[in-house]
Amino acid sequence: MLIPCPYCDHEVIEGADVCEGCGQPLTEFHLPVPATPVERALLTDRVRLFQGRRPLLVSPTMPVREVLRLLVDNRVGCVLVAEQGRVVGIFTERDVLLKLGEHAAEWGDRPVAEFMTTKVESLPPSAKIAFAVHRMDQGGYRHVPVLDERGQAVGIFSVRDILSYLTRKLSGG
Numbered sequence: 001m002l003i004p005c006p007y008c009d010h011e012v013i014e015g016a017d018v019c020e021g022c023g024q025p026l027t028e029f030h031l032p033v034p035a036t037p038v039e040r041a042l043l044t045d046r047v048r049l050f051q052g053r054r055p056l057l058v059s060p061t062m063p064v065r066e067v068l069r070l071l072v073d074n075r076v077g078c079v080l081v082a083e084q085g086r087v088v089g090i091f092t093e094r095d096v097l098l099k100l101g102e103h104a105a106e107w108g109d110r111p112v113a114e115f116m117t118t119k120v121e122s123l124p125p126s127a128k129i130a131f132a133v134h135r136m137d138q139g140g141y142r143h144v145p146v147l148d149e150r151g152q153a154v155g156i157f158s159v160r161d162i163l164s165y166l167t168r169k170l171s172g173g
Helices: 037-044 064-074 093-103 129-139 159-170
Strands: 002-004 011-013 078-083 086-092 143-147 153-158
Touching (some): 064 078, 078 153, 086 093, 086 143, 153 159
16 A cells, blocks of 8 residues: 655555655654644645745856846845756755855856756655755755756745744744
C-alpha cells in the first residue's frame, strides 16, 4: 500500500524507513507532535501558498549586467536561468557577491551561465512548509524554485516568504 510522505507527499510504500522522493526518515518518532497552532501550520500548510509571484526567467546567454539590472529593478534576490522553459540554473545575490564580487563591472558582458548555480534544488507546490524550511536550512539556500509536475517554474520560496509567513501565523493570521 502506498502512503504520502509527511514531508513532500511523494508516494512511498507503507513501512518504508526513508522517503525516496526527499530522503527524510519516515519513522513515526521523527515527527514531533505539534504543540502550537504555528507548529501545526508548518506541518500542514503547503508551499503553493507562495505561488503568487511568477519567478523571473532569463536565458543562459543573457549578459550578467542585464541580469543585475533585473534584480535591482524588480527588487528580488534571484532569477531562474531557463532554456526552452526548463530551469538549468539559478542566479542569486550570493552568486553576485561570491562569483562576481569586485569584477562585476568588467565581467558585465559575460553570459549569466558562467556565474549561475547549476545544481538547483527545487520544491513541488505540494511540499509542506516545514519540509521546505528544512531543505533550505540543510542546503544553506535563501531561495528555492517551486516547480510544477511538468518541471515549469511556478514560484520561488524564499527566506523572506518564511519570515512573512511566521509573522502572520504568530500574530494569529
